[in-house]
Amino acid sequence: xxxxxxxxxxxxxxxxxxxxxxxxxxxxxxxxxxxxxxxxxxxxxxxxxxxxxxxxxxxxxxxxxxxxxxxxxxxxxxxxxxxxxxxxxxxxxxxxxxxxxxxxxxxxxxxxxxxxxxx
Amino acid sequence: xxxxxxxxxxxxxxxxxxxxxxxxxxxxxxxxxxxxxxxxxxxxxxxxxxxxxxxxxxxxxxxxxxxxxxxxxxxxxxxxxxxxxxxxxxxxxxxxxxxxxxxxxxxx
Numbered sequence: 001x002x003x004x005x006x007x008x009x010x011x012x013x014x015x016x017x018x019x020x021x022x023x024x025x026x027x028x029x030x031x032x033x034x035x036x037x038x039x040x041x042x043x044x045x046x047x048x049x050x051x052x053x054x055x056x057x058x059x060x061x062x063x064x065x066x067x068x069x070x071x072x073x074x075x076x077x078x079x080x081x082x083x084x085x086x087x088x089x090x091x092x093x094x095x096x097x098x099x100x101x102x103x104x105x106x107x108x109x110x111x112x113x114x115x116x117x118x119x
Numbered sequence: 120x121x122x123x124x125x126x127x128x129x130x131x132x133x134x135x136x137x138x139x140x141x142x143x144x145x146x147x148x149x150x151x152x153x154x155x156x157x158x159x160x161x162x163x164x165x166x167x168x169x170x171x172x173x174x175x176x177x178x179x180x181x182x183x184x185x186x187x188x189x190x191x192x193x194x195x196x197x198x199x200x201x202x203x204x205x206x207x208x209x210x211x212x213x214x215x216x217x218x219x220x221x222x223x224x225x226x227x
Binding site: 033035044045046047050059061095099100103104105106107109110111112 | 151153155157161162163164165168169172174206208210213214215216217218219220221
């Protein structure tokens, strides 16, 4: 079964750090571009970051640039999001999502992990 | 950034109804438009990609159309499991994708 499973969310104080992980299974992870997308409570979807299949190309939303770092380990079939200098407005469910080959749509999503930034 | 605007923001309909949701882009995005369904507490699910291509496993009652700036998602005959929130998403500026604000489809 094709699957993405996120972990690492939790409660963190403003200014703190957190590292999210996304474990992939059921497909050749190293062949796919990957993304992080977040959803604040009761709000819509916001794209956060993208990484190419090799990890050589990376993009960030302006709202997280300079604070978040996306990475991947193809040998471990894993995607990561290092989040530093966290703010209250970063509070959201964070999803990892796979890019559909040739279509630039997100075809497989994880179940999400909740990040709460609060004192 | 390309802004995506959906209408309506919410919609009430009955089982068996034909429903249309509209998405408008702030600039032309050709056919780089995707549609997702999200149920409460769940991850989004891809329904339609490239404006009109049905994702594998998605029922044929879902269809998409449009190009340029105006797009529609149509559900031909609503089923109970279709009550959810729907999002459009542009991939013209990939990988910097943006989503519409969502359309909540509720039972009348």
